[in-house]
Amino acid sequence: MRGLPPFGSPVATIKASAPAKVNLTLHVTGQRDDGYHLLDSLVVFADVADQISASVAPDLRMTASGPFSTGVPTDHTNLIMRAAEALRSVRGVTKGAALALEKHLPHAAGIGSGSSDAATTLAMLAELWQVAPLPATAPEVVALGADVPVCVGAPRPVRMSGIGDVLSPVAGLPDCAMILVRPPVEVPTGPVFQSLATKEGKPMDALPEGLDYDAFIRWLAAQRNDLQIPAEAIAPEITEAIDKLKSLPAVSLARMSGSGSTCFALVKDMATARHVARIVQVAKMDWWVAPAALL
The missing domain is CATH 3.30.70.890 (GHMP kinase, C-terminal domain)
Structure with missing residues (x-):
């Protein structure tokens, strides 16, 4: 994710951009027995983005502002909060974080803004809490949604297949x-x-x-x-x-x-x-x- 300091640099507050994900292609190639669709897609990232900041806090909390913040939940149903809780659980973190989202990308719009927000949050909080980041292939990342793994690797273009979990550089x-x-x-x-x-x-x-x-x-x-x-x-x-x-x-x-x-x-x-x-x-x-x- 753009805007992050080098890993291992202790900081009190981190700010980063969560770029728009664009599917230049999207082929539906099958459907599994569990209902998940199989896809084949060329994914790129654009330099229009949500902005997120994170500061150490005693608990997990989130605020939302910006032109597309209306209707964005700030409780545990938001992917940002779910990503934070997943990282904290996997890495055994006891600290919390105050997360602030500036929503500049429309949601429910086919450009993966919520998934990009979640992926950016995972990278930010790994740095903030000084723990190893979760790889895109981690089950906890895949469980956040089909678009989150590809967004973990942003901004590199990638061919995304399977249910969104097979990522190949292009x-x-x-x-x-x-x-x-x-x-x-x-x-x-x-x-x-x-x-x-x-x-x-x-x-x-x-x-x-x-x-x-x-x-x-x-x-x-x-x-x-x-x-x-x-x-x-x-x-x-x-x-x-x-x-x-x-x-x-x-x-x-x-x-x-x-x-x-x-x-x-x-x-x-x-x-x-x-x-x-x-x-x-x-x-x-x-x-x-x-x-x-x-x-």
Whole structure:
């Protein structure tokens, strides 16, 4: 996670960023007997982020502020608190922590903000409490949710498969930027998966090494987000957002991230991303629009 001091440096307060997770692809390749879906996804992280701070305290407590803090629980049901409790239990920590979340990313939006918050919290508290961090493969991390393990490794791009627990590094991706757009609609993940025409889709094609921007776009265009069609059926606003992005000449590719409703567009550089973001924001003042660099 960005913003953390070197491990082993005692500090009273730690601040860190929890970056947005973007699924550039999302193939649903099967379903286990226990109901978990098998996925194959290229995951990247963007430089728009929630901000979290942690200070040593006698107990665990949490506050939430920021533009998207409305409705965010601050009790043990929040993934941040669950992550803190898991680390404290596994490492036998007796100290607590005062956690403060500045929520700049929309929640329930397909960009893993809650999972990124939890993963960032695990890294922060390991440093704050001076204990070994939990690896992404730890059962306690996997139990926090399918997106938490991949977020533990942020900001490195990764191929995520299995139920989110099989993480494979990918070769360096070409320089590019993106625009994140979320229309004001929430899409429930359960009905999206239930509406899939098939749950036995083909996995991603192998990602060649050394792709330039144009070749990367061509590779991405041949991949899928299998959840996009059922999500669009539930929330036509997603179709509107993607069509708006595709209508702009500078946009090379537009697609939905995760299970929605955030959509992304890829462009060549940040100057172009800012320009496209301004156009979209002026046209749709009630949409969340954010130009972002890939980390």
